[in-house]
Amino acid sequence: MNLQVERSALGGSVRIPGSKSHTIRALAIATLAEGTSHIYEPLDSLDTQACVRVCRGLGARIRLGDDWLVEGTGGRPACPAEVLDVGNSGTTLYVTLGMAALGEGWSVFTGDEQIRSRPAGPLLAALSGLGAEAWSTRGNGCAPLLVRGPLRGGKVAIECPTSQFLTSLLVCSPLAQGDTEIEVLKLNEQPYVEMTLGWLEGQGIRCEREGWERFRVAGGQAYRAFKRRVPADFSSATFFLCAAAVTGSELTLLGLERDDTQGDKAVLDMLAAMGAEVAWVEGGVRVRGKGLEGLELDLNATPDALPAMAVAACFARGETRLVNVPQARIKETDRIGVMREELTKMGARVEELPDGLVIQGGTLDGAVVDGHRDHRVVMALAVAGLGASGRTEVTTAEAAAVTCPSFVDLMRSAGGRMRADAP
Numbered sequence: 184m185n186l187q188v189e190r191s192a193l194g195g196s197v198r199i200p201g202s203k204s205h206t207i208r209a210l211a212i213a214t215l216a217e218g219t220s221h222i223y224e225p226l227d228s229l230d231t232q233a234c235v236r237v238c239r240g241l242g243a244r245i246r247l248g249d250d251w252l253v254e255g256t257g258g259r260p261a262c263p264a265e266v267l268d269v270g271n272s273g274t275t276l277y278v279t280l281g282m283a284a285l286g287e288g289w290s291v292f293t294g295d296e297q298i299r300s301r302p303a304g305p306l307l308a309a310l311s312g313l314g315a316e317a318w319s320t321r322g323n324g325c326a327p328l329l330v331r332g333p334l335r336g337g338k339v340a341i342e343c344p345t346s347q348f349l350t351s352l353l354v355c356s357p358l359a360q361g362d363t364e365i366e367v368l369k370l371n372e373q374p375y376v377e378m379t380l381g382w383l384e385g386q387g388i389r390c391e392r393e394g395w396e397r398f399r400v401a402g403g404q405a406y407r408a409f410k411r412r413v414p415a416d417f418s419s420a421t422f423f424l425c426a427a428a429v430t431g432s433e434l435t436l437l438g439l440e441r442d443d444t445q446g447d448k449a450v451l452d453m454l455a456a457m458g459a460e461v462a463w464v465e466g467g468v469r470v471r472g473k474g475l476e477g478l479e480l481d482l483n484a485t486p487d488a489l490p491a492m493a494v495a496a497c498f499a500r501g502e503t504r505l506v507n508v509p510q511a512r513i514k515e516t517d518r519i520g521v522m523r524e525e526l527t528k529m530g531a532r533v534e535e536l537p538d539g540l541v542i543q544g545g546t547l548d549g550a551v552v553d554g555h556r557d558h559r560v561v562m563a564l565a566v567a568g569l570g571a572s573g574r575t576e577v578t579t580a581e582a583a584a585v586t587c588p589s590f591v592d593l594m595r596s597a598g599g600r601m602r603a604d605a606p
Contacts, residue, residue, distance in 0.1 A: 186561070186580035186591065188568030189549075189600040193432035197423055197593050199415035199439060199467075201226035203586050204375060206413050207234045207274050208382050211282060211354055213253035214243040214260070218408030222251040225413045229585045233270035237279045240267045241286070258358045258405055262288025266327075269294040271515060271558075271585055273301055274347055276326065280306060281351035284315035284334045285358050292328040297515050297556070299326045305341050306348045312339040313356070313363060336361030336402045344510050346372035349398075350379040357388045357404040365398040371510045374446030374484050381444055385409070414440045417447035418487045419587045420468075422562045424450055425491040426594065428459045428472040429498040429570035434597055437467040446485045453480055453492065457499055477501035477544050482508035486518075489540075490563030493522045496542035497531045498570055509538040515557040515585075525552040525564055529571055549573030558585035565590075569599055 206225045211234075213220035225231065227247075235245055242261030244254035260282055267283075267290060269275040276298060283290035293299065304324025310317040314335030320327045336359040343349045349367060353376070356363035370376065373395060383390055386409070389401040415438030427434040439448075441463055451468065455461040456478060460471040477499040482489050489511045496503035511518040519540060523533040528550045532543040549571045554561035556579045565583075568575030580603060583590040591601050 184581040185604050186565055186577040187602045187604060188565050188575045188577065190571060191430060191569045191598055191600045193427055193430055193434050193597045193599060195597050196435040196437055197597050198437040199420045199423070200587060200589060201413040202416040202445060203228065203230055203418065204274065204378060204445065206231045207278060208379060209411060209413060210234045210238050210253065211278050212382055212386065212406050213409070214238040214241060214255055215258050215282060215358060216255035216406035216408050217257040218255060220253045220255065220408045221410040222253065223410070223412040225251050226416060226586070228588050229270060230272040230275065233268070233272040234275040234279070237267045237269060237275055240265060241279065241282060241290070255406070255408065258285065260286040262286055263290050266291045266293055269298060271295050271297060273298065273514070276301070277303065277306060277345070277347035277351045278354060280317070280328065280330055281310065281355035283330045284310045284317065284332045285355055286332050289329055289331045293326050301325060301513060303328060305343070306351055309339045309341045309348070309352060310334070313337050313359060334359040336363045338364040338366070340366040340368055342369040343367060344369065344371055344513065346370065346375040349376050353379050353383060353390065353398065353400065356400040357383070357402070359402040361402040363400045363402060367396050367398070370395050371483055372446060372486060374444055378444045414438070414443050416586070417443065417445040417450065421447050421450045421488050421491045422566050422590070424454055424470050425495045426566045426569050426599070427470045428454050428475060428495055429566065431472040433469065433471040435464065435467060435469045439467045447488050449485050450488050450492070454495065457495065475499035475544070477503035479504040479506060481506055482539065486511045486514065487559060489518055490522050490559045491566060493526060493540055493542060494563050494567045497526060497544060497547050497567065499544040501544055503542045503544065504539065505542070506536065506539040516555045516560060518557070518560060521555050521557065521560055522563070525560070526567065528552050529567060529575070547571035549575040551576045552578070554579040554582055556582045558582045558587070562587065562590055565594070565601065
């Protein structure tokens, strides 16, 4: 699908869909819990459907609807009858890999072409160090992957270029036979680990930590069924926030929670620092675009914001530096390289760094740009088209459904001039 986008003025309000990160954590814990959990207002997208598919393969009984009911496995995941296909969902791959290490039969994981190039070696080594058997069929640390338990516990050290490695270990280690100690040698995306710890705390899980460098988790614990509403997704909201900022529009985003631990909540402060007016209002956040000023932004904790913030930088006066985010190269695409390549087609002046981008602000011109089948790249380039002169055509736009299936409809409801066409 190709997306045709023209310069637009936005207004009104948009209700942001549920958080992918919270939805997947809810599914994981509900699958490992005893009893039936109720997940209210979950995100229904390609990524979360992939997680549903894998959790069913591990033995959970899941009923979908407006709300989701999950009958858990009581901490005893089943041996899957089929290969577990995570599609395009890296979060699903890493989190459920740890869950499968609690079972005694072999689980086989695969995914699409992008997933089969995403590294899992440090997580495989850590699971093996805790008593499971985990390895890559190709010997390159990437899917297809095999894992089986039981997970016994012990001491491991791990580098976490993606926080999802640590989240996986923290979710599965309470159900290990013995205690687990995790030494974290490197950690990117700290707020997402904070989110995981919040879920564990809500379950009463005993977990001690020394800063972000060492975690101790008691074994032999259990998860219990729960009822919980999924908050709106700050990562999806980023594209609407930036759309208002680059078009000089006023937009209210509903469903966002001020106390939520999602890392991309920091985008509010980033845009405010660049000159946008951002305010918490009843039910959400209101943003009004004004003259943006370039500055340096550290995106280590918020790598998913890089595509959208790169677009915002193109409309700011002066230079913007997006730095300390090397892990953006190992997402669905190399987002640093891809955003430089595509924004340059629209007339942007972009320099690529090993860990980020340097962007000279100005204006953009409409062009045909490639979404690279990456949902965040597609949505960011669509936002660029809303502020650019002329018409912008974004290819592979169907990828937006990975995390925000309603992206086009929501943007159009706010006045965005967008039209989806068959390629």
